[in-house]
Amino acid sequence: GGLDTSYTGKGVIIGIIDQGIDYNHPDFQNPDGSTRVLRYWDHSVNGPNIPSEYGYGCVWDENDINQGICTSIETGSTHGTNVAGMAASNASANGTNIGFAPEASLIVVETDFSINNWSLSIAQACDYIFKVADSLNMPAVINISLGSYYGTHDGLDPASEMIDSLLNSKEGRIVVCAAGNSGKEGPYHVRGEVTQDTSFVWMLPNPAGTAVGSVNTILLEFCTDTVNSDFFFSFSADRPAPFYDSRGRTSYHHFLEDVTTDGTVLEEPILNSNGEVIAHAFIYRQLLREQVIGQIAIFDPGFAPIDSSSYLFRFQTYGAGQYDLWGGANVVPSFPHSEFETNIPDTTILADIAHYHMPDTLQTIVDLWNCSESVISVGNVKNRMGHTNFNGNEYIGPTPVQVGEIAMTSSKGPNRMGAVKPDISAAGDISLASGSFSWLNNPANHGNMDEGGLHVRNGGTSMASPAVAGIAALYLQKCVKANYNDFKSDLTNNTIIDSFTGSVPNYAYGYGKANALNTILAKHQSVTIDGPNGICPGGSIDLSFVSGMNPIFIQWSNGSNASNIVTTTPNDYTVKLEDDLGCITRSAIHPVSIYSDPVINAGSNQLICPNTQTVLNATGTASVYEWTNNVVNGEPFYPSSGIYIVTGTNTSGCSSQDSLSIEFL
Numbered sequence: 001g002g003l004d005t006s007y008t009g010k011g012v013i014i015g016i017i018d019q020g021i022d023y024n025h026p027d028f029q030n031p032d033g034s035t036r037v038l039r040y041w042d043h044s045v046n047g048p049n050i051p052s053e054y055g056y057g058c059v060w061d062e063n064d065i066n067q068g069i070c071t072s073i074e075t076g077s078t079h080g081t082n083v084a085g086m087a088a089s090n091a092s093a094n095g096t097n098i099g100f101a102p103e104a105s106l107i108v109v110e111t112d113f114s115i116n117n118w119s120l121s122i123a124q125a126c127d128y129i130f131k132v133a134d135s136l137n138m139p140a141v142i143n144i145s146l147g148s149y150y151g152t153h154d155g156l157d158p159a160s161e162m163i164d165s166l167l168n169s170k171e172g173r174i175v176v177c178a179a180g181n182s183g184k185e186g187p188y189h190v191r192g193e194v195t196q197d198t199s200f201v202w203m204l205p206n207p208a209g210t211a212v213g214s215v216n217t218i219l220l221e222f223c224t225d226t227v228n229s230d231f232f233f234s235f236s237a238d239r240p241a242p243f244y245d246s247r248g249r250t251s252y253h254h255f256l257e258d259v260t261t262d263g264t265v266l267e268e269p270i271l272n273s274n275g276e277v278i279a280h281a282f283i284y285r286q287l288l289r290e291q292v293i294g295q296i297a298i299f300d301p302g303f304a305p306i307d308s309s310s311y312l313f314r315f316q317t318y319g320a321g322q323y324d325l326w327g328g329a330n331v332v333p334s335f336p337h338s339e340f341e342t343n344i345p346d347t348t349i350l351a352d353i354a355h356y357h358m359p360d361t362l363q364t365i366v367d368l369w370n371c372s373e374s375v376i377s378v379g380n381v382k383n384r385m386g387h388t389n390f391n392g393n394e395y396i397g398p399t400p401v402q403v404g405e406i407a408m409t410s411s412k413g414p415n416r417m418g419a420v421k422p423d424i425s426a427a428g429d430i431s432l433a434s435g436s437f438s439w440l441n442n443p444a445n446h447g448n449m450d451e452g453g454l455h456v457r458n459g460g461t462s463m464a465s466p467a468v469a470g471i472a473a474l475y476l477q478k479c480v481k482a483n484y485n486d487f488k489s490d491l492t493n494n495t496i497i498d499s500f501t502g503s504v505p506n507y508a509y510g511y512g513k514a515n516a517l518n519t520i521l522a523k524h525q526s527v528t529i530d531g532p533n534g535i536c537p538g539g540s541i542d543l544s545f546v547s548g549m550n551p552i553f554i555q556w557s558n559g560s561n562a563s564n565i566v567t568t569t570p571n572d573y574t575v576k577l578e579d580d581l582g583c584i585t586r587s588a589i590h591p592v593s594i595y596s597d598p599v600i601n602a603g604s605n606q607l608i609c610p611n612t613q614t615v616l617n618a619t620g621t622a623s624v625y626e627w628t629n630n631v632v633n634g635e636p637f638y639p640s641s642g643i644y645i646v647t648g649t650n651t652s653g654c655s656s657q658d659s660l661s662i663e664f665l
Contacts, residue, residue, distance in 0.1 A: 010103035013133045019110060020073060025454070027085055028090075036105055047071070078436040083462060083466045084108070085455070086467055087100060087101060100467055107140075109125040109129065120158065122369070130166055142175045143176050143466045144176070151367030155375075167374045174376065176472055179411045181460045182331045186361070187359035198352070198355060200355065202238070210299075213297070215309075216299075218298035231255050232254050235249060236248065250269070255321070361412055365411040365421050376468060377510070381407065381513060383428060383429055385430070395447070410461060424512070424513070431458060479581045496515050524585060530546050533592060540567060600656045605663070606660065616631055623651050626647045639662045645658075
């Protein structure tokens with residue numbers, strides 16, 4: 001495609017922060033059988049090699065893996081191994097399932113989801129990977145196909161800010177992450193624009209229960225900025241259609257009332273007209289620098305029965321400001337939240353509905369680092385139609401999503417501050433990537449494996465993200481001193497835009513679909529060598545290069561660092577240029593051989609009468625013959641007596657001479 005060499009990720013580290021990796025898979029081994037995994041930091045156990053800087057987990061190096069003494073490995077799952085294979089498989093297992101950067105080295109961090117302050121442990125994993133890469137003088141890209149759906153969604157949390165600082169402190173660092181897979185969970189986000197008119201949204205009791213109580217309870221997450229928090233709020237219970245009348249409400253409170261950095265809980269009963277408790281409304285608010293974050297919960301904590309499970313519970317506001325709410329019964333199955341009402345009456349039935357905050361399908365992206373503008377967030381497009389599984393059956397992916405189209409599950413942006421997220425989209429759903437042997441060896445999983453039995457069908461943004469991480473490794477191989485912003489710019493400015501993506505940027509595809517070749521070509525300048533392809537015997541030639549590149553370093557194949565070289569030696573010459581981003585471009589081979597001099601025969605000496613015309617006609621292997629005294633080869637002239645010299649030059653530019661004498665009688 002116009003590149004100067006094959007880019008494979010050689011000399012670059014890909015960090016995989018995930019559930020581990022099965023390094024015994026051939027896709028992660030060198031041709032000699034040694035591992036490509038340089039380090040394996042297991043957060044889930046404290047072993048013999050606890051990293052002193054962090055004080056937890058166990059670090060193994062490649063020698064431990066090669067000697068078989070590393071006891072950390074992905075078992076019981078295959079997610080981390082799949083992710084690593086998508087990014088960096090070298091296809092040693094079957095020669096087919098190759099990753100984007102097959103010669104990259106790997107550093108793996110096995111996360112522990114139960115660890116205190118889990119998000120900070122991910123930031124520390126990034127710190128560790130970059131520090132190891134620095135010690136090896138290698139650039140690094142990190143893939144994080146992990147995240148949390150609830151939080152501030154602005155990239156301003158401590159873990160995200162730590163990752164930002166790592167990216168900004170040094171070049172040769174990129175972080176890529178999965179945007180999330182909650183795109184089909186319905187409208188579970190609300191952006192509340194608060195005015196003096198009382199506005200509201202209806203929250204629905206979850207009949208299956210939420211994480212804070214039994215059935216028919218409510219749980220929501222919220223975030224707002226303190227500068228946008230000059231508003232009052234209350235909770236109320238309304239009867240459903242056809243009535244929509246209020247059965248009771250709480251008092252109004254200013255949103256910043258009694259809010260502290262330690263967090264405060266306001267609990268207030270919702271009373272009906274008889275003074276009976278319908279339910280208890282709780283709101284937890286915590287001041288986190290310039291934001292207020294927290295949860296809304298409505299349930300019966302044992303104080304009184306809820307007199308109806310069909311109420312529409314209002315969160316209503318007036319004043320000035322803005323807030324975001326997130327619910328979703330199935331977003332995190334282990335931590336279910338509530339839904340919002342989307343089937344609303346018109347103003348002829350309920351005048352208040354003019355100020356309803358309608359739920360939307362935006363801001364369903366993963367929180368934390370995914371919302372940072374320094375981190376590349378990746379959406380998921382369908383990779384293939386299907387495949388033959390290990391049982392010999394054909395698997396066909398669900399329709400109507402077509403190959404190249406965004407998956408229904410792919411989460412949508414933007415981040416809470418309005419920045420485009422995801423940044424890019426890439427192949428994810430129905431990918432076949434390296435599998436952990438604990439998973440491959442389970443017959444129950446054979447329907448989810450490829451026909452060779454060594455690769456697993458997986459998908460989602462978890463697989464799309466390492467595709468882009470692999471592209472980032474190729475980019476860092478090309479430009480070792482590039483930073484995350486260089487990559488983000490070239491990645492998002494050189495995308496595939498088609499009938500699926502529509503106009504970009506948008507909150508599904510980001511700036512389009514990733515194009516690996518054009519991303520690398522964005523930093524490529526062609527270089528050609530200008531000069532002869534041969535040297536005449538006893539002579540020399542001058543070679544220079546032609547390029548639009550402004551190099552800060554030049555390396556000729558003969559060791560010269562000059563802008564041009566003079567040589568007397570035949571050889572295959574190349575030149576390598578490097579710019580201020582460490583972008584390297586190589587010329588094609590410019591062969592130089594030794595040319596041959598032409599064979600020249602001036603003819604016989606002549607003895608003629610004065611004032612007589614004669615002809616000098618040199619012959620030989622030259623293409624041009626030039627005589628002294630402006631004599632033209634083969635044309636008659638009136639000579640003077642003396643020696644006449646002819647110079648013959650061949651098509652290679654090499655010359656020889658011969659002579660004859662003319663004497664008068």
